[in-house]
Amino acid sequence: MADSKRINKExxxxxxxxxxxEFSVSVPSRENGMPAMLPWDGKDTSFLEWYRxxxxxxxxxxxxxxxxxxxxxxxxxxxxxxxxxxxxxxxxIFGIRPCDARALTILDTVFQDxxxxxxxxxxxxxxxLVGLGCTNPYDSxxxxxxxxxxxxxxDVDLMFTDTGDGFFIEPVSDKGxxxxxxxxxxxxxxxxxxxxxKDVKEAAYRKITRRIDTGDIQQRLAACFExxxxxxxxxxxxxxxxxxxxxxxxxYCFDINDELSQDEGTRFRSWDSCSFPIxxxxxxxxxxxxxxxxxxxxxxxxxxxxxxxxDITACTGCGRCIRLCPVNWDITQTLNNLPAxx
Amino acid sequence: MEQxxxxxxxxxxxxxxxxxxxGFEPGSxxxxxxxxxxxxGGDVDHLxxxxxxxxxxxxxxxxxxxxxxxVAKGCDSRSIVSLIQDNKVLRENVVIIGIxxxxxxxxxxxxxxxxxxxxxxxxxxxxxxxxxxxxGGERKEFPASEVLFDNCLGCEFPTPRxxxxxxxxxxxxxxxxxxSEQKLDSxxxxxxxxxxxxxxxxxxxxxxxxxxxxxxxACFCERCFVEESEPQWVLPxxxxxxxxxxxxxxxxxxxxxxxxxxxxxxxxPVNIPLRSLTREMCxxxxxxxNYKVGIDKEAPPLFVAYELEEAEDLIR
Amino acid sequence: xxFSVCSIGILHFTGVKLKQAKEWEPKxxxxxxxxxxxxxxxxxxxxxxxxxxxxxxxxxxxxGRVDPLFILxxxxxxxxxxxxxxxxPGDCHYQTGNYRARRRxxxxxxxxxxxxxxxxxxxxxWVSASEAVKFTGVVTEVTKGLERVGANKLFTDERQGDGTxxxx
Numbered sequence: 001m002a003d004s005k006r007i008n009k010e011x012x013x014x015x016x017x018x019x020x021x022e023f024s025v026s027v028p029s030r031e032n033g034m035p036a037m038l039p040w041d042g043k044d045t046s047f048l049e050w051y052r053x054x055x056x057x058x059x060x061x062x063x064x065x066x067x068x069x070x071x072x073x074x075x076x077x078x079x080x081x082x083x084x085x086x087x088x089x090x091x092x093i094f095g096i097r098p099c100d101a102r103a104l105t106i107l108d109t110v111f112q113d114x115x116x117x118x119x120x121x122x123x124x125x126x127x128x129l130v131g132l133g134c135t136n137p138y139d140s141x142x143x144x145x146x147x148x149x150x151x152x153x154x155d156v157d158l159m160f161t162d163t164g165d166g167f168f169i170e171p172v173s174d175k176g177x178x179x180x181x182x183x184x185x186x187x188x189x190x191x192x193x194x195x196x197x198k199d200v201k202e203a204a205y206r207k208i209t210r211r212i213d214t215g216d217i218q219q220r221l222a223a224c225f226e227x228x229x230x231x232x233x234x235x236x237x238x239x240x241x242x243x244x245x246x247x248x249x250x251x252y253c254f255d256i257n258d259e260l261s262q263d264e265g266t267r268f269r270s271w272d273s274c275s276f277p278i279x280x281x282x283x284x285x286x287x288x289x290x291x292x293x294x295x296x297x298x299x300x301x302x303x304x305x306x307x308x309x310x311d312i313t314a315c316t317g318c319g320r321c322i323r324l325c326p327v328n329w330d331i332t333q334t335l336n337n338l339p340a341x342x
Numbered sequence: 343m344e345q346x347x348x349x350x351x352x353x354x355x356x357x358x359x360x361x362x363x364x365g366f367e368p369g370s371x372x373x374x375x376x377x378x379x380x381x382x383g384g385d386v387d388h389l390x391x392x393x394x395x396x397x398x399x400x401x402x403x404x405x406x407x408x409x410x411x412x413v414a415k416g417c418d419s420r421s422i423v424s425l426i427q428d429n430k431v432l433r434e435n436v437v438i439i440g441i442x443x444x445x446x447x448x449x450x451x452x453x454x455x456x457x458x459x460x461x462x463x464x465x466x467x468x469x470x471x472x473x474x475x476x477x478g479g480e481r482k483e484f485p486a487s488e489v490l491f492d493n494c495l496g497c498e499f500p501t502p503r504x505x506x507x508x509x510x511x512x513x514x515x516x517x518x519x520x521x522s523e524q525k526l527d528s529x530x531x532x533x534x535x536x537x538x539x540x541x542x543x544x545x546x547x548x549x550x551x552x553x554x555x556x557x558x559x560a561c562f563c564e565r566c567f568v569e570e571s572e573p574q575w576v577l578p579x580x581x582x583x584x585x586x587x588x589x590x591x592x593x594x595x596x597x598x599x600x601x602x603x604x605x606x607x608x609x610x611p612v613n614i615p616l617r618s619l620t621r622e623m624c625x626x627x628x629x630x631x632n633y634k635v636g637i638d639k640e641a642p643p644l645f646v647a648y649e650l651e652e653a654e655d656l657i658r
Numbered sequence: 659x660x661f662s663v664c665s666i667g668i669l670h671f672t673g674v675k676l677k678q679a680k681e682w683e684p685k686x687x688x689x690x691x692x693x694x695x696x697x698x699x700x701x702x703x704x705x706x707x708x709x710x711x712x713x714x715x716x717x718x719x720x721x722g723r724v725d726p727l728f729i730l731x732x733x734x735x736x737x738x739x740x741x742x743x744x745x746x747p748g749d750c751h752y753q754t755g756n757y758r759a760r761r762r763x764x765x766x767x768x769x770x771x772x773x774x775x776x777x778x779x780x781x782x783x784w785v786s787a788s789e790a791v792k793f794t795g796v797v798t799e800v801t802k803g804l805e806r807v808g809a810n811k812l813f814t815d816e817r818q819g820d821g822t823x824x825x826x
Contacts, residue, residue, distance in 0.1 A: 031547060033450075034613045052459065055611055056549075065549045066579045139371055139461035237377040239401065242551035243611050257577050268579040271549065278569050291405075326557050326609035327397060328369040328376035530772070538774025538812060567727060575727055583813045587730050590773055594726045597765055622772050623765070630764050648757035650747065653764035658783035658796050 004189030005169040005180060012167075013045045016094060018183060023092035023128065026061060028054055037061050037093055051095060052136055055324065057249035058093055058100045059107060062123045065246075066270035069119070069256070074263040086122055095132040099143045099316040101155035103249030104129070109310045110252050128179055131156030131172070133197075134204050140319030142210040142332055148316055150208060151201030161197040168197040210319070212335045214303075220338050221304045227339060228292065234334045235295035237327045242273035244321035244329070245298065250314045255282070274298055299334055343391045343441065343509045347413065350439060350507050351386050354411050360437050361408030364399045365389045372461055373449060377402065389413070391509070393447045393468045398603040400559040403431050410436050415443035416513075417493070417603040419502030420636025421559040424599045427636075427643050430562050440505030442513040445486060445494035447473065448608075452489055456482060487521060493604035493617060496522025504639060525618045541586055547612040548585035550578065554606035554616055555592060560599035567591065593619045598627050598644025601636050684804035686713045686797070687737040689728065690785075691721045693751040695743035697787035702794050709794035710801040713741070720744065721782075722755030726766040729780060738810040739779040741800055743793075746784040756784070775812060778803035 007015060019025050020040065028047040029038040035047075036056035071082045108124065111117040133151035137143075143150055153159055157176030160167040168189055171177040180186070224230055245251040255272035258265050272279060274297055280286050288294045306314035315331075322330045347365070354360045362381040367388035369376040375394050378385060379402060391413070399412055400421040414422060419440055425431040447468065449460050456463060456477050465476040471486045487495060496519055501512040520527075529537055552568075555561045568576045568588050576584045593600075600620045607617040627633040630653055633644045641647065690696040696717045702709065714737075718724060721744025729740045742763055744756040760782075767780040781803070783796045 032544070032613050034547060034611075066581065136462075138459070236379040237402075239553070239556040241553035241556040241609070242549075243553050243609075246549050246551045247611060255578055257574075257579055259577060259579075268577070270579045272578075273551070276552070278565075281569075282571070322370065324611045326553050326605070328371065328374050330370040330376075333370055534771070534774045534776055536774070537772070541773055575731060583734060583815070586773075587727075587734060590730060590770070591727050594762075594766060594769060597769075619773070623769060626765055626768050626772075630768065631761060645758060645761055648754065648761060650757075653760055654747075656764045656767055656782065657760065658781065658799070 003171055003177060003180065004194065005183075005186040006163075006166055006189045006193050007169065007186055008166045009048060011185070012048060013043065014185065015183070016040055016045070017042070018185070019092050019094075023090045025092045025094060027094045037096070040094070047095065051132075052134070052138060053097050053100070053318065053320075055247065055320070057103065057247060057318070057320065058096050059103060059249050059252075061091070061093060062104065062127070063107065063111075063120050063252065063254075066268055067119060069267040069269055071266050072264060086118075087126065090126050090128070091123070092128045092130060094130045095160075096129050096156060097134055097318070098131060098148050098150055098153035098155070099141070099146075099318040100249045101129055101131055101153045102146075102148055102316045103318070105155045106250045106312055106314055106316070107252055109312060113310070128158070128175055129156040130176075131159045132167075133159065133161045133201060135162050135200060137204065137207050138319055138323060140210065140322040141208050141317060142212055142319060143317035144205060144208045145210075145212045145214055146313060146315055146317045149201060149205050151197075151204040161200055163193055163196045163200060166193075168193040170197075210317075210332055212317075212332045214313075217335065218304045218307060220340075221300050224339050225296070225300065230339055231292040231296045234329075234337075235292040238275070238291055238295055238329050239327055240275050240277060240291055240294065241326065242271070242275055243324050243326065244331075245273040245275055246271050247320045247324055249316060249318055249320070250302070253279075274301070295329075295334075299331065303335065344389065346509050347391060347439060348386050348389050350509075351389060351411055352383060354437060355381070355383050355386070359409065360411040362406065363389075363411040363413075364402050364406065365411075365413040365439075366391070366395045366397070366399075369394075373447075373463070373466055379406065391441055393445070393466075393473075394449075395441075396446050396605075396608060398557070398559055398601075398605045400425060401557055401605075403436065403559070404562045408435070411439055412436055413439050413441060414502055414505070415441050415446070416497060416500045416502055417443075417601045418559075419504050420499060420601040421599075421603060423504050423636040423639045424601065424643075425559060425562070426639045427641060428562070428599070433639060437507070438502065438505045440502030440508040442501040442508065442510045443494075443497075444500060444513050445490035445497070447489055448491040448494075451491075452484075455484055455488060487518070491604050491608070492522050492525070493602045493621070496602070496621075498634075499637075503637060523621065525615055526621055529618060542582050544614045545585040545589065546582040548580055548582070548589070548614060549612060550580040550585060550588070551611065553609040553611065554589070554614075557605045557609045558592075558596065558600075559603075560596040560601075561592065563595075567595075589614075589616065589619060593623050596620065597623045598633060598635055600624055682809050684710075684712045684738045684801050684809075685736070686739045686741055686800060686804060687732045688713045688715045688741040688743060688797075689718050689721070689724045690715055691723075691744040691751075691756075692717050692719055694745035694749065694787050695721075695783070695785040695793065698743075698785040698789045698793040701787065702790035705790050707790055707794045709797045712801045712804070713797050720750065720752055720755035721759035722750075722752070722762075724759060724762070726762060729766060730770070733775070733779065733810060734813045736810060736813075738807075739781060739800060739804045741796070742782045743785050743796070744782075746786055749786065776807045778807045779810065 025040040026037040027040045028051040035054045037058045073080045111120040131153045137150050157173045159170045171180045253272045254269045256269045258267050302314040351363050364379050366375040367378040398418045400418050456475050467474045473484050473489045475482045496517050498517045602624050724742045732740045750756040763782045771777045781800045785793045
């Protein structure tokens with residue numbers, strides 16, 4: 001590849017250093033053992049050893065667990081709103097996995113559908129995504145069933161592939177091409193690197209063994225939508241916590257709350273989950289009082305309603321919902337065991 | 343034990359003594375189990391008992407109708423007793439199938455010791471007090487005290503006290519408070535400001551997924567105080583202040599109900615050491631009021647009971 | 659929680675802000691049972707007893723009404739300490755309310771101390787309707803204790819989204 005580059009692993013810190021001059025760089029970091037994409041401390045590159053994927057998905061870097069929307073004061077003329085200063089800082093996320101990068105492409109469809117969400121979109125516009133192909137996916141991963149290759153991505157700006165002692169770097173977008181051109185100290189990619197990278201990508205692909213059957217999935221979900229017995233059975237062990245939805249890289253539901261004191265206050269938005277019995281209780285009632293309806297909604301939303309409305313499946317097979325579920329509820333089992341008809 | 347469990351459950355279902363059973367079946371990931379809630383006799387052969395039966399299944403009792411057979415370890419059985427004390431469960435509606443438990447394996451500890459993630463391990467085998475972990479063909483042996491959950495290491499009641507069927511001989515308790523409460527002790531040594539700082543940092547990570555609350559059998563309120571909107575005690579916004587108030591109050595609400603099963607900490611996706619709060623609550627109930635949780639189903643709950651003279655040194 | 663409204667919630671939601679004098683003085687929130695301690699405080703007032711003006715009083719039907727949540731919420735709102743006061747053991751208008759309160763307060767105080775809140779901030783007393791002198795003594799001592807531990811900065815945060823409801 002003409003515009004590809006290569007770098008030795010021990011130079012990763014130097015590269016991040018260079019990028020830190022222009023960007024606020026986030027890398028996989030562990031906070032009390034919990035991995036997330038956090039600001040780089042300027043020295044630690046040990047994530048190259050342990051990093052497989054984060055617990056908190058990188059959506060949090062664009063759509064955080066909570067954020068202040070604005071402050072407001074009541075005056076004689078009505079309410080005065082004060083927006084938080086818009087974040088102009090350019091950020092770079094290093095090491096995002098192909099599944100999570102795809103998730104951002106999926107979230108883009110929501111946050112700029114009929115309403116342009118300024119908070120999400122401004123961060124998105126200011127960010128460069130540097131992907132890092134998986135070499136060691138989890139046993140809960142099933143991205144290949146969703147048309148994602150764990151070693152490749154069209155959703156990032158730059159793609160890194162681990163070739164053993166170094167990385168093979170390919171630009172994916174124009175943004176990535178520009179960044180790569182402006183980055184010094186990189187050698188040109190060799191044919192041998194490219195061949196090695198190809199092997200690594202294929203090996204990663206083969207490592208993913210968990211599968212879901214996506215063939216005519218919308219029809220199959222439609223066919224058993226009314227099958228209460230099935231949904232009650234699969235939902236029986238669910239405890240209705242928010243792990244699978246909060247930590248899903250494509251779930252975007254949020255709640256809005258005001259903190260009030262006398263004539264002023266702050267409006268926040270924070271992650272919300274359709275698993276919660278109190279979901280949407282604020283405007284009226286939750287139409288999905290029973291647990292099985294909520295579980296059905298979660299599955300159908302990702303694999304049926306979302307594709308119908310926005311032409312993209314809202315799951316990337318990252319496996320977080322399986323890996324992190326306290327009762328091992330497994331969406332792949334739910335989908336693979338769908339009865340043929342109700 | 344497993345064979346006996348299956349035949350007992352089969353018989354109970356056939357004789358109509360229970361409508362459904364709550365037990366464990368193999369999980370979809372290596373070294374995991376998952377709750378099995380079924381009324382189908384055909385599912386009974388999936389029931390397992392192994393060192394990975396982490397969940398406290400009594401959390402499902404309050405939402406399950408009819409007569410229920412439930413597989414219970416020592417701590418789980420005490421949770422059931424506590425639910426009976428609170429009138430959330432009727433004793434005659436449950437058939438407790440007790441497992442004398444010698445502790446459950448904490449996979450995070452195994453991962454740390456083996457230097458590999460759960461799914462990268464080839465095998466984990468427990469034989470008595472030794473746990474053998476095979477990684478990449480290499481066998482490593484660890485004493486159970488390094489691999490079991492902290493709460494299991496301090497367990498005083500490994501054998502269920504309340505049961506209808508006990509699947510094996512009782513296990514002799516060998517609680518080691520020092521190991522079990524290492525994290526708590528290190529907190530106790532800190533000055534108060536540092537402790538508060540510790541919790542402030544821990545709760546900055548909380549995303550309020552409520553897994554801790556929802557896996558907890560003692561958290562049976564139909565509407566949790568965090569979900570009240572008039573007054574809104576706590577904003578559903580995961581700021582550390584609100585997160586900390588939520589968890590501290592939750593700990594107080596489960597005082598006298600928490601059996602130190604450790605599920606809250608295990609369920610937490612962001613690794614907040616929640617057991618360091620709930621275990622202290624168990625200690626306080628015992629120190630101040632000589633109350634051990636889930637021992638006597640006839641006894642009034644901790645906050646209902648009182649002595650004429652107690653705790654006066656704390657009151658002016 | 660069966661109660662949807664209580665005084666401290668109203669305090670919060672009608673947006674009563676704690677005004678602070680230029681120089682810091684302790685602010686103490688007192689939950690006084692209507693049968694004994696509130697009457698005791700009333701008697702202290704009508705008998706012109708002097709005691710620190712640090713205390714703001716919320717009348718509760720019984721000390722047993724005080725949920726540990728009220729205590730923590732008051733601290734989050736910026737009060738420096740909380741005093742729960744009820745009838746002496748054996749004198750509860752509802753027979754056992756104060757016994758229940760005693761267990762709850764003891765656990766709360768010890769537990770919050772373990773979490774890192776100074777024990778001086780969580781106080782309880784038994785004050786009967788005739789004990790005006792005891793009431794002034796309790797408030798004086800508790801206030802002194804709060805002066806020792808200083809202003810409550812437990813919930814303040816330099817970062818955005820300050821979780822304290824206190825202004826200025």
